[in-house]
Structures are given as structure tokens and as C-alpha cells.
Amino acid sequence: MSDAIKIALLGCGVVGTQVVRLLDEQADDLAARVGAPLELAGIAVRRPARHHDVPAHLLTTDAAELVARDDVDVVVAVIGGIEPVRTLLLSALSSGKSVVSANKALLAEDGATLHDAAARAGVDLYYEAAVAGAIPLVRPLRESLAGDRITRVMGIVNGTTNFILSRMDATGAGFDEALAEATALGYAEADPSADVDGFDAAAKAAILAGLAFHTRVTLSDVHREGIGSVTAADMASAKAMDCTIKLLAICERRGLDDGRESVSVRVHPAMLPRSHPLAGVGDAFNAVFVEAEAAGSLMFYGRGAGGAPTASAVLGDVVAVARNRVSSSRGAGESAYAELPLQPMGETRTRYHIALDVADEPGVLAAVAGAVAELGVSIQTVRQEGRGDAATLVVVTHAARDADLAATVHRLVEMPFVGRAASVMRVEGMATE
Amino acid sequence: MSDAIKIALLGCGVVGTQVVRLLDEQADDLAARVGAPLELAGIAVRRPARHHDVPAHLLTTDAAELVARDDVDVVVAVIGGIEPVRTLLLSALSSGKSVVSANKALLAEDGATLHDAAARAGVDLYYEAAVAGAIPLVRPLRESLAGDRITRVMGIVNGTTNFILSRMDATGAGFDEALAEATALGYAEADPSADVDGFDAAAKAAILAGLAFHTRVTLSDVHREGIGSVTAADMASAKAMDCTIKLLAICERRGLDDGRESVSVRVHPAMLPRSHPLAGVGDAFNAVFVEAEAAGSLMFYGRGAGGAPTASAVLGDVVAVARNRVSSSRGAGESAYAELPLQPMGETRTRYHIALDVADEPGVLAAVAGAVAELGVSIQTVRQEGRGDAATLVVVTHAARDADLAATVHRLVEMPFVGRAASVMRVEGMATE
Numbered sequence: 001m002s003d004a005i006k007i008a009l010l011g012c013g014v015v016g017t018q019v020v021r022l023l024d025e026q027a028d029d030l031a032a033r034v035g036a037p038l039e040l041a042g043i044a045v046r047r048p049a050r051h052h053d054v055p056a057h058l059l060t061t062d063a064a065e066l067v068a069r070d071d072v073d074v075v076v077a078v079i080g081g082i083e084p085v086r087t088l089l090l091s092a093l094s095s096g097k098s099v100v101s102a103n104k105a106l107l108a109e110d111g112a113t114l115h116d117a118a119a120r121a122g123v124d125l126y127y128e129a130a131v132a133g134a135i136p137l138v139r140p141l142r143e144s145l146a147g148d149r150i151t152r153v154m155g156i157v158n159g160t161t162n163f164i165l166s167r168m169d170a171t172g173a174g175f176d177e178a179l180a181e182a183t184a185l186g187y188a189e190a191d192p193s194a195d196v197d198g199f200d201a202a203a204k205a206a207i208l209a210g211l212a213f214h215t216r217v218t219l220s221d222v223h224r225e226g227i228g229s230v231t232a233a234d235m236a237s238a239k240a241m242d243c244t245i246k247l248l249a250i251c252e253r254r255g256l257d258d259g260r261e262s263v264s265v266r267v268h269p270a271m272l273p274r275s276h277p278l279a280g281v282g283d284a285f286n287a288v289f290v291e292a293e294a295a296g297s298l299m300f301y302g303r304g305a306g307g308a309p310t311a312s313a314v315l316g317d318v319v320a321v322a323r324n325r326v327s328s329s330r331g332a333g334e335s336a337y338a339e340l341p342l343q344p345m346g347e348t349r350t351r352y353h354i355a356l357d358v359a360d361e362p363g364v365l366a367a368v369a370g371a372v373a374e375l376g377v378s379i380q381t382v383r384q385e386g387r388g389d390a391a392t393l394v395v396v397t398h399a400a401r402d403a404d405l406a407a408t409v410h411r412l413v414e415m416p417f418v419g420r421a422a423s424v425m426r427v428e429g430m431a432t433e
Numbered sequence: 434m435s436d437a438i439k440i441a442l443l444g445c446g447v448v449g450t451q452v453v454r455l456l457d458e459q460a461d462d463l464a465a466r467v468g469a470p471l472e473l474a475g476i477a478v479r480r481p482a483r484h485h486d487v488p489a490h491l492l493t494t495d496a497a498e499l500v501a502r503d504d505v506d507v508v509v510a511v512i513g514g515i516e517p518v519r520t521l522l523l524s525a526l527s528s529g530k531s532v533v534s535a536n537k538a539l540l541a542e543d544g545a546t547l548h549d550a551a552a553r554a555g556v557d558l559y560y561e562a563a564v565a566g567a568i569p570l571v572r573p574l575r576e577s578l579a580g581d582r583i584t585r586v587m588g589i590v591n592g593t594t595n596f597i598l599s600r601m602d603a604t605g606a607g608f609d610e611a612l613a614e615a616t617a618l619g620y621a622e623a624d625p626s627a628d629v630d631g632f633d634a635a636a637k638a639a640i641l642a643g644l645a646f647h648t649r650v651t652l653s654d655v656h657r658e659g660i661g662s663v664t665a666a667d668m669a670s671a672k673a674m675d676c677t678i679k680l681l682a683i684c685e686r687r688g689l690d691d692g693r694e695s696v697s698v699r700v701h702p703a704m705l706p707r708s709h710p711l712a713g714v715g716d717a718f719n720a721v722f723v724e725a726e727a728a729g730s731l732m733f734y735g736r737g738a739g740g741a742p743t744a745s746a747v748l749g750d751v752v753a754v755a756r757n758r759v760s761s762s763r764g765a766g767e768s769a770y771a772e773l774p775l776q777p778m779g780e781t782r783t784r785y786h787i788a789l790d791v792a793d794e795p796g797v798l799a800a801v802a803g804a805v806a807e808l809g810v811s812i813q814t815v816r817q818e819g820r821g822d823a824a825t826l827v828v829v830t831h832a833a834r835d836a837d838l839a840a841t842v843h844r845l846v847e848m849p850f851v852g853r854a855a856s857v858m859r860v861e862g863m864a865t866e
Contacts, residue, residue: 022727026582029582032770134725136577143749147745147750148748214462294455296736298569298733300732300733301710301734309729312725316578323765330762
């Protein structure tokens with residue numbers, strides 16, 4: 001058995017507390033797996049008096065001093081935000097310490113700087129917990145599929161929005177009502193913007209796309225639409241098509257006309273057929289589909305958040321980097337050689353579901369279909385439902401440039417016999433293109 | 434870029450051909466990911482004349498000579514059986530070459546010898562392709578969950594039997610008829626015993642249990658029942674309970690009365706509620722549930738067999754071991770420190786579904802229920818269905834020792850008013866214990 005591997009923990013909230021518990025309860029097992037005991041060197045927190053459930057002598061308010069300590073081997077970050085975590089982790093890496101981070105925002109905003117620092121120092125930077133909690137995704141993408149060509153990653157990676165959309169689906173509630181329920185039950189934070197506006201999912205999408213396509217992707221590269229504009233009418237429209245609505249993170253490899261490739265990374269709500277495996281993913285769970293040329297379709301499913309599940313992912317990484325230190329090894333580093341260009345959302349091929357309030361007159365369906373065709377968009381189905389003297393016309397398109405589809409909606413609502421667009425929503429996961 | 438990493442390929446069947454194709458088609462990407470080109474040094478086959486689709490100058494019939502070559506860095510085994518693969522891989526490992534193996538039988542029968550040889554030589558032994566084809570399972574169990582305590586692994590890991598059972602479920606066919614269909618469609622081999630009798634699934638269960646519980650498990654430790662005795666009546670009984678029947682590989686950590694722990698590893702057909710995620714897993718797909726203390730429930734789903742999916746897993750491992758050679762690192766080795774005892778099947782707690790042909794007389798239900806209780810087995814539900822002068826009595830038990838449940842069936846069929854057991858089947862995946 002080698003000397004103890006000493007760990008500095010930055011943060012001790014819901015996840016950190018579980019990390020401390022598991023390090024203690026599983027000490028013997030972890031030592032056997034690593035080949036050395038794992039020992040907490042210190043825990044940096046803002047208000048030590050608030051942390052009764054961890055050993056008091058380990059607590060410190062001086063995170064910089066803790067990270068700089070010579071006896072620390074591994075720095076574990078379970079706090080959010082960009083600063084001071086970035087400075088702390090860069091300092092850790094540059095002094096030869098391995099880093100395990102659950103902080104998705106920092107990785108999505110400035111992972112490149114961290115990766116460069118890790119590469120320069122020849123140490124590990126692991127972050128399985130930053131994407132979809134306990135679900136192993138980083139390692140499968142970075143290692144298991146390293147011999148394959150990933151074409152698509154599509155997943156539900158935010159539990160709060162999934163809860164809200166699931167409630168809207170189950171009860172017919174509007175967004176505000178479902179959000180209020182989520183807040184009351186503790187599924188949504190007092191300021192729900194990071195979840196509801198898609199920032200959290202977009203950060204994860206950036207990390208997943210980077211891993212899948214060997215290309216650096218940052219949060220600002222991700223096209224992001226939240227669920228705040230999803231209405232009860234949208235959900236009703238989805239139901240009429242035997243679909244539900246999910247907030248999807250989608251990372252796609254796309255061929256360009258000149259034979260090169262590009263990457264599309266986006267987060268937006270979309271209709272999904274109920275028969276699609278992602279449609280059945282409930283509240284607290286996350287699930288991610290991965291398509292690769294040789295492997296075919298893979299799905300990963302599990303708890304995407306919460307203290308213990310996230311701590312499980314953190315500890316898996318801690319064991320890995322500790323093992324590497326014991327054997328003087330280093331795990332797989334960043335792979336960003338491909339440098340594929342990012343495709344603007346307008347150029348991305350998507351499909352639209354468009355429900356229009358129209359006058360119930362003869363020829364309306366034909367006129368709408370004609371207008372859509374004129375714009376070069378191909379229709380998969382069109383359906384008219386009368387209701388008194390008005391009617392609803394539902395158009396589902398084939399795949400087209402997103403900008404052309406948006407322009408189509410714009411043109412349609414300006415037609416004389418069209419009232420308004422009752423529901424406009426992208427469609428994913430249907431068999432036909 | 435470092436010097437080329439040279440690969441010796443043992444076997445060039447369905448999987449090997451795809452490995453050769455992917456090494457060629459993705460050469461640039463693989464080189465960028467590894468930091469060195471990957472180069473085929475040779476391909477050992479029995480009849481070179483049969484392999485028109487791979488470069489002829491690489492083919493050799495002398496596998497031992499190929500493995501012994503000084504310029505070979507990595508040996509990839511995509512042939513089955515125990516010998517000569519074992520001797521070849523041991524020779525490769527002891528001469529400092531890394532090994533990637535898709536051979537599940539060898540790993541399940543004598544993985545210990547291979548692991549010991551790899552540890553002695555300080556080289557990598559990777560085998561993601563040996564379990565469930567393209568689905569990343571070995572790496573998640575060995576690394577992602579290394580900081581957690583896995584309590585259960587349950588999965589569908591054999592496509593042939595899953596096809597047969599799916600057909601029996603869909604059409605009401607008997608086993609022989611469904612097997613004939615599977616054979617005609619190429620889903621079953623001419624001698625289907627390895628699949629149908631559960632040997633293939635049992636080998637995978639042994640490997641999964643070893644990884645999950647840090648304990649060496651061999652094929653002979655696995656309780657194995659095939660699907661040859663599953664009848665159309667069993668499937669009808671399952672349907673009446675809103676269940677289907679799947680061949681399950683189950684690896685469980687169990688507490689013993691004295692506070693120690695043991696491991697139960699088994700493969701047998703079982704009824705599974707249709708609401709269970711594994712119930713919907715179709716023909717060609719595999720899926721594995723993993724339960725861990727902190728992570729909760731995880732599911733992994735994908736193609737469990739076939740040339741390209743298996744080759745994807747092989748190449749992921751090749752990239753990993755090649756990267757390690759470039760950086761003079763070594764990945765996680767075997768972890769078998771726990772040495773948990775294996776629990777005999779009779780001691781394992783299971784639940785039974787028992788359908789009995791009984792005389793349609795008053796008091797029969799009470800007499801059967803009484804007999805079951807006398808044997809210390811607790812009943813969850815009992816249901817009687819009359820059909821003319823006879824009836825079917827269906828008992829679903831709570832969890833009990835498997836031996837006690839088997840004894841209960843034995844006792845019941847000897848009762849005077851009981852004709853025969855129309856269907857006896859274990860039940861898994863129900864909410865109550």
C-alpha cells in the first residue's frame with residue numbers, strides 16, 4: 001500500500017457532504033481499489049459554523065492556502081460559478097495536483113484553459129460529475145467510443161425542466177403553474193433561470209459536444225432556447241400527434257456542401273414521439289442517446305442530479321486520478337484535434353410542427369401547402385381540424401434549414417386567412433427525415 | 434507524433450473484418466486520438482485464402498510467431514474458445530505486449546491467469562467487447578463506479594435468446610417454433626446451445642460480477658438455466674400477470690446472517706413486469722441495469738453483438754491501451770481484493786410464480802395457501818381461474834430462499850387435488866419484495 005493520497009475539497013454543500021460521507025464510510029474499499037488510502041486534507045467553505053456534519057478540524061475559509069499545500073495531491077471542486085474556482089483549479093494544476101471537478105459552468109465557459117494547464121503539468125483533469133450526475137458519460141465518450149465516429153448525442157440533461165414538462169404533460173397545466181409546483185416541491189430554485197432558460201443544459205451540451213467531436217465547444221457556441229415559452233397549447237398539440245415535449249440537448253455532426261464537416265450544438269424544447277425511449281424519461285432522471293457509426297445507438301440512463309449520485313461520479317474520478325498517481329500514470333487528456341467549425345442555428349437542419357388558427361374556408365389547406373412549398377420546404381403531413389367557423393391547421397415539415405423553417409412560419413402567419421400560430425415547435429426523434 | 438503502435442490481430446471473422454476496416458477508414462482520427470499511428474502488423478487466420486477483404490500480405494497462419502514478433506505492441510483477440518487463445522495471450526502479456534480481448538469464454542473461465550500475467554508484466558488487459566458488444570459496461574463498472582458500492586447488476590446480455598423469447602411473446606409460439614424462426618433468420622447458430630442453454634450469458638455474468646464486486650467469479654460459479662424449458666404456457670401465464678419472460682443475467686451482493694456479504698451470480702429466465710425498462714428491450718439489443726448505493730439506478734442500452742458494434746468496443750480499447758503505451762501509463766488493472774464468497778443458488782432469495790392445474794373444488798385455494806405458509810414461504814398474491822371442472826391456481830410468492838421455493842413447488846404438485854404445475858418461473862423486477 002502506497003502513502004495516502006490527500007484530497008482538498010472545495011465546497012461542502014449537497015454534493016460535498018456526500019463526498020465526505022462516502023470517503024469515510026467506504027475508506028477500506030477505496031484504499032483497496034486505489035492501492036493507497038484516500039485522506040481528506042481539508043475542506044474549504046465560506047461559513048465553517050454552518051457545517052456540523054463534517055470534521056471541524058478539516059474546515060477552512062482559506063481555499064487558496066488549502067490548494068497550495070504541499071501535501072495535497074488531488075483537488076476536488078464541488079462549488080459552482082466561474083471565480084474563484086477557475087483561479088483555484090489553475091493554481092492546483094500548475095503545481096502538479098490532479099483535479100476532479102463537478103463544475104459544469106466553468107468547464108463549458110473555459111475548459112480550454114483548464115485542459116491546457118493540465119496538459120502542461122502532465123496531470124489529470126476529470127469531470128464525470130459535471131454532466132448528468134451519476135450517469136457515466138464523460139468516460140464512455142472520451143474512452144469507450146474513442147475508436148468510433150460519433151454522429152449524434154441527444155439527451156435530457158436537466159431534471160428541473162424535465163419535471164416541469166412532465167407535469168404539463170400529465171396535468172395539462174401551463175408553464176407558470178407547473179413551475180410553481182416545481183418550486184414548491186424543491187425541484188426548482190428560487191431563481192429558476194439557470195434551469196428554465198436552458199443555461200444548465202447548454203453547459204452540459206457544450207461539454208458533451210467537445211468530447212464527442214474532439215472539438216472545443218463553449219457555452220456561447222450553443223444555441224439555447226428555454227422552456228419558458230412552452231404553452232399548454234403546445235403540449236396539447238404534441239399530444240394530438242402522440243408526442244410529448246422535452247427540453248433536449250442535441251449535438252450533431254453534419255456534412256457541409258463542400259464535403260467538410262461541422263458541428264451543431266443546441267438546446268431547445270422539441271416534440272418527441274411517445275414511442276421514443278427519451279419520451280418516457282421521468283422527473284428526476286436523465287438519459288442520453290449516443291449514435292456512433294460502428295456502435296449504432298447507445299442509451300445511458302440514470303440520476304442526473306442530487307447529492308449522492310453526483311458524489312458517486314466525483315468519487316469514481318477521485319479513485320481514477322488517485323490510482324494514476326500511485327502508478328505514475330496519466331489518464332486520457334483533452335482531445336480537441338478535430339477543430340470542426342460550429343454550424344449556426346439557422347443553417348442547422350431541423351423539422352417543425354406548426355399549428356395555425358385559420359378560417360374554416362375551402363382552399364385554405366391548399367393555399368398554406370402551396371406557400372410552404374414555394375419557400376422550398378417539404379411537408380410531411382398537413383391536417384385540418386374544424387372547430388366552428390374557425391379551424392386549426394397543423395403542418396409537420398420534413399427536415400430543412402432552421403432559418404427557412406422560421407421564415408416559413410413568418411410567411412404563414414401573414415397570410416390573410418391565418419389568425420396566429422397557435423403552436424410552433426421543433427420535432428425530433430421521428431423515423432422519417 | 435510518436436512511433437506507430439503495431440497491432441497483431443488474432444482472428445478475422447465478422448468482428449475482425451470490421452476492426453480492419455475501421456483501422457483503415459479512421460486511420461487519421463485514431464492517430465490523432467492516440468498521439469501515434471495505429472498500424473496492423475499482421476492478422477492470424479486459419480485459412481488465408483478465405484480472406485479476400487483484408488490485405489493479403491498481412492495474413493499469416495502462424496499466430497504464435499505473430500504474437501512473438503518484437504515489433505508488435507498490442508495483441509487483439511477476436512476469436513473464441515479457450516485454446517489456443519489463452520496460450521497466445523499469455524505469451525503476449527508475458528513479453529510486455531498489451532492485450533485487447535473480445536473473448537468472453539476465456540475471460541470467464543480463466544480471467545485470473547490473464548490478469549495475473551498482465552499485472553506481472555505491468556501491461557494492460559482490456560476487454561470491453563467481451564460483454565454486451567458496443568455497450569460501455571466494463572469501463573463504467575471498473576472506473577466510473579469505482580468510488581461507489583454496487584449492489585446489483587441485472588441485464589439482458591444475449592441477443593439470440595432475447596429474439597426467441599420476444600417471438601414467443603409476440604406470436605404465442607412455443608420454444609421449438611421460435612428457435613426454428615431464429616435459426617432461419619440467422620439469429621441462432623446451427624448449434625444454438627451456447628446461447629439457448631445460457632452459457633454465453635453466464636460467461637458475461639461472471640465477468641460483470643467480477644467487476645462489480647471486486648471478486649473473482651468464473652463460469653462454473655454461475656447458476657445457469659437456459660430457455661429450452663420455457664413453454665408457450667409459461668408465456669401465457671406471464672401475460673396474464675402483465676409480464677413478459679426474459680433471460681436475465683443477475684449479479685447481486687447479499688448480506689449474510691453473520692453480517693458478512695456474499696455474491697449471487699445467476700442466469701435464468703424470469704417473468705418481468707411489462708412496465709420494467711428491461712421488458713421493452715427488443716431483439717438485437719442488450720440492456721443492463723446497475724444499482725449502486727450512491728449512484729442509484731443506472732441503465733446501459735445498445736447493440737450487444739454484431740461485427741461493427743463489437744469492433745467499436747475493441748477499437749475503443751485499442752485506442753486506450755495505445756495511448757497508455759505512448760504516455761508510458763497503465764490503465765486500471767484487475768480489482769479482486771474483496772474476495773466475497775459465492776452464494777449457492779439454493780440460498781439465494783428469489784420469488785416464484787407458480788401456476789397449478791387444480792380441481793375446481795371449494796377449499797382448494799385455502800389448502801394450497803396453507804401448505805405454502807407451512808413451508809415458511811410468504812404469499813404475495815393467489816388467484817384462482819376456473820375453466821370447466823378444472824381450474825388454474827396462480828401463486829406469486831414473496832422473496833424466500835430459492836431452495837425453499839423449489840421445495841414448495843415439489844410439495845404442492847403432490848397434493849391430491851393438484852394436477853401438475855402448468856408453469857413455474859422466477860419473478861424479477863417487481864416493486865415489492
